[in-house]
Amino acid sequence: MARIVGGIACSHVPAIGAALDKGTSGNPYWAPYFNGTTPAREWLARLKPDVAILIYNDHANALSLEMIPTFLLGTAAHFPVADEGFGPRPVPPVNGHPKLAWHLVENLILDEFDMTIANEMPVDHGLTVPLSVTCGQVPEWPFKVIPLCVNVIQYPPPTGARCFKLGQAIRRAVEEFPEDLRVVVYGTGGMSHQLQGERAGFVNQEFDTMFLDGMVHDPQKLTQLSHTQYMRESGSEGIEMVMWLAMRGALGGAVREAYRFYHVPTSNTASGLLCLEPT
Amino acid sequence: MAAPRDYEDIPGTYVYDAERGRVGYHLNMFCMSLNDPENRQAFKADEAEYLERFPLTPEQKQVVLKRDWLGMLKVGGNIYYTIKIAFCDGLTFQDVAGMMCGMPKEEYGKMMLAGGRVPTPGNLSKGTNSSMEKK
Numbered sequence: 001m002a003r004i005v006g007g008i009a010c011s012h013v014p015a016i017g018a019a020l021d022k023g024t025s026g027n028p029y030w031a032p033y034f035n036g037t038t039p040a041r042e043w044l045a046r047l048k049p050d051v052a053i054l055i056y057n058d059h060a061n062a063l064s065l066e067m068i069p070t071f072l073l074g075t076a077a078h079f080p081v082a083d084e085g086f087g088p089r090p091v092p093p094v095n096g097h098p099k100l101a102w103h104l105v106e107n108l109i110l111d112e113f114d115m116t117i118a119n120e121m122p123v124d125h126g127l128t129v130p131l132s133v134t135c136g137q138v139p140e141w142p143f144k145v146i147p148l149c150v151n152v153i154q155y156p157p158p159t160g161a162r163c164f165k166l167g168q169a170i171r172r173a174v175e176e177f178p179e180d181l182r183v184v185v186y187g188t189g190g191m192s193h194q195l196q197g198e199r200a201g202f203v204n205q206e207f208d209t210m211f212l213d214g215m216v217h218d219p220q221k222l223t224q225l226s227h228t229q230y231m232r233e234s235g236s237e238g239i240e241m242v243m244w245l246a247m248r249g250a251l252g253g254a255v256r257e258a259y260r261f262y263h264v265p266t267s268n269t270a271s272g273l274l275c276l277e278p279t
Numbered sequence: 280m281a282a283p284r285d286y287e288d289i290p291g292t293y294v295y296d297a298e299r300g301r302v303g304y305h306l307n308m309f310c311m312s313l314n315d316p317e318n319r320q321a322f323k324a325d326e327a328e329y330l331e332r333f334p335l336t337p338e339q340k341q342v343v344l345k346r347d348w349l350g351m352l353k354v355g356g357n358i359y360y361t362i363k364i365a366f367c368d369g370l371t372f373q374d375v376a377g378m379m380c381g382m383p384k385e386e387y388g389k390m391m392l393a394g395g396r397v398p399t400p401g402n403l404s405k406g407t408n409s410s411m412e413k414k
Contacts, residue, residue: 014372059359060307060359060363061314064311065307065360083314085319085366085367153295153357153359154296154300155295155296155297155300194292195358195362195376196352196358197291197352198379198381199289199380199396199402200291200376200377200380200396201376201390201391201396202395202396202398202402203394203395203396204398205394206398228285228288231289231292231294232286232403236289236292236293265391265394267391268376268391268395
């Protein structure tokens, strides 16, 4: 039987990927971030997952405003790395797990989560940066990856409460998969940041600390946050943190906090990293 | 029931909602077209002519040609899309962020290094909501 062995919340700032790709991750600006994320790489290596379900948002690369699925699941065997306007990131191609992905599609839809199905799609920094942060620079990714995209580009995104319930449904579906697989779930994006308008650069460390604590001890409380509360208190793009709640829902009730790291700034944002284990 | 737009009370913030999506669609699809290297080349060769390929309003064309980053948001631009013009120009997210809030690049960078733009009563609310949600 498949089971969820860990959850990772991780920012997906493109500049983090660029620092690795350009070899500047050791400079004074980036060294504190990459040093601070090292324990997460060690933890994940010890966990030895077979598959990751990676919850993220596409940034006008695989998807555009033409069609905007709220939840989309990638069922392909391979996902090419997207050219986001300056060439694809020099990272390994991403291999999927079609059998588990289709199992998720079937179970989630019958469980009333109406997933859009993607048989072909490129993956952008939203997916590859969290992989780079948690796996490092590797010749190939150490596990299969099932991309799950959430719309956070066109308002309104799904609510945090809805994302949390999706996570719970993912857990039910994974536990019914007959093969013996170790599964980790990523929730990406955040933490507080605002990329637009006169308020660009907004960072709220108090909110982020509250959110990190809530992710560990009281995610139900976080599911009550409204979209306006996210945007007001964590910046307009801080709303990406609803995707963290999808990961948290997949971990079940109590969790153990294996590692936490918080850093300001990574480009325009506050970065968070949280490693959780179900108990 | 109409969806609440209480987020309009957040200062300096342009939520890409139904209202903006309705007017900004073609502007953002123009930006999306710049993912293609051939289109980037065509745009650079003659910006005004390239913009004719898209049904934009005169105002939308003007803000693009003038690189009025804040103005783009006001006529339906979505930052994840308008940033593609900046990438085409060789600018970074931080360059554009500084220009949107009217800060020199260096000053903006210093603010981020010092922990970012911290919350203040003035940047949390315009004070326009009669029923501002409780923290």
